[in-house]
Amino acid sequence: MAGVSPRTVSNVVNGYARVTESTRLKVEQAIAQLGYRPNVLARHLATGRSGQIVVVVPYIDTPYFAELLQAIIPVARQAGYNVLIDQSDGDREHEGQLIGPHSHRSLFDGMIYSPLGLSQQDLSNRDPALPLVVIGERTSAANFDHVGIDDVAASTEAVRHLVSLGRRRIAAIGDQPYPTGEAAQRRTAGFRAAHAEAGLEVDESLIVSTPRFNRVDGAEAMKALLELDSPPDSVFCYSDLVASGAIHTALARGLRVPEDIAVIGYDDIEDGRYNRPTISTISPDKREIARLAVERLVMRIGSKEPVPGVDLKAGYRLVARESTTGSY
Amino acid sequence: MAGVSPRTVSNVVNGYARVTESTRLKVEQAIAQLGYRPNVLARHLATGRSGQIVVVVPYIDTPYFAELLQAIIPVARQAGYNVLIDQSDGDREHEGQLIGPHSHRSLFDGMIYSPLGLSQQDLSNRDPALPLVVIGERTSAANFDHVGIDDVAASTEAVRHLVSLGRRRIAAIGDQPYPTGEAAQRRTAGFRAAHAEAGLEVDESLIVSTPRFNRVDGAEAMKALLELDSPPDSVFCYSDLVASGAIHTALARGLRVPEDIAVIGYDDIEDGRYNRPTISTISPDKREIARLAVERLVMRIGSKEPVPGVDLKAGYRLVARESTTGSY
């Protein structure tokens, strides 16, 4: 209809080569008139790419991951990719299967992965043909990238905030002193750094470990802390969910938050803004994380040569809300 | 390698026509030896199907939907379909766009849809070429199916349970007396039915509406109920999240659950099993819902002629936990 060859149409549609303004116009008009839509399936076959990326998170319904997912989807769509969502359940075997050799086979072109059960070791042994970007936990390695915020610095800032409010007996809920708990350990490192900075001693009995980062864990950890002979005057929780549980316990015990005990969380999930009191938190820039991860993954997918793994840091900020400052 | 034609290989791979045992063996051996894997992309192009279905839920991170999603994914995968997840945010416009004409265009073969903002009207006006199964809200229509549980019966049973425990002033939290609140209204209908059955009057002031079915809504509704001159002795909440919020408020007011006020929810989300007290609830058979929805959708996708819309009912059961019985 435009009087040109498929080649030219393809060029116009994909914005490839330089096409004369006049022919481009002709083609675009024909496209509009015909209501033509490229057949995605055919394109996939021709290019050998599925146009899909999969993002694997431990749990879909954990607010932090759900929000991250919601940030990733539009960015990926923008870049021409569809997003497949997979839940690993923090199951080591399942996670291993996902990144194992040929797990994909034309189902997806790359993976954004938030590991829980897998060690750095596992991650490095994976199918090197699978473009991979890891989010949150772990650090990068030779053949994949990592996107996250500076956990140590962010945690230091969170604790520094408590110190600045005059708190001195500061507890930490969420440490995970084992190989797969790297992210938690970085937060503990920040916790210690802030103490050092302020010339405070760390009372080791105030650092409590939890298997996961959810409400129940927070509630029980807080209970333990409140039963100490000398309970803390403030708590740094490694997730907002933990903070929510911890606050719940404190209130149930008749304590006032933040007057009797200040609580700060991590993640800035929406729930925290509606909690009573609203929860102070470290707010990672989820959009930036999403953007960096997708950009990097798309680059990897497009690259012919192997790409060296890099560590990308997104921004974050401290958001002071009622659970520490008490004011509105 | 097996000395047969592509046609035969295709037959074996897809289990199509009758293939001689001997040739099938030869082919299977060759497949194993070569490590052959069918190219999904090519198959898609040849069949004109993408092998993907999309499931649209209002909010990914609402536990009920997240659990439903987790039930659907394996079933769909089993049936050879990949699952795309989309969140509508309960946004009417967005939802309309999703089911509008040509919204899909080879991106997916069918849709499982849990509407929130769309009316029955919108749903019927959609692109009739898109195979559709609706979950939860609404009822079926000429050109799509509906899968759900019998909300009226289930709600009746929930309230009957309260009655059987000797409760007489029973409240309901979650009514939505407007066009898009059909599911809520069915629960209210069950609430009334149980009253009629027991010869109890319905006190209209005990039926409180909420915009959504979440914790905050439940907490605030409960607050209103407790401020009545003659507060209820039990509450039927239209979701477990609502129940969780309601219980929270009750406990914060120093009431005992269930002694002072019994609470029953709906959905049987995992959180309810860990709540303190654990939450009694109506437990829809999510696996059956998933199975029915996928089966029906696959059938629709495969069918050449238009399929009449049907209403499929999945099972459910009453699960009595601490929030009503108090026992463990």
Added chain:
DNA sequence: CTGAAAGCGCTAACAT
């Protein structure tokens, strides 16, 4: 800058 034509790897009507 544009055209011609060869696939991408599979399925399925048609033939035997």
Added chain:
DNA sequence: ATGTTAGCGCTTTCAG
């Protein structure tokens, strides 16, 4: 029951 073969609709090498 199995072989032949023509596409599916696009991308892309090679010419011009």
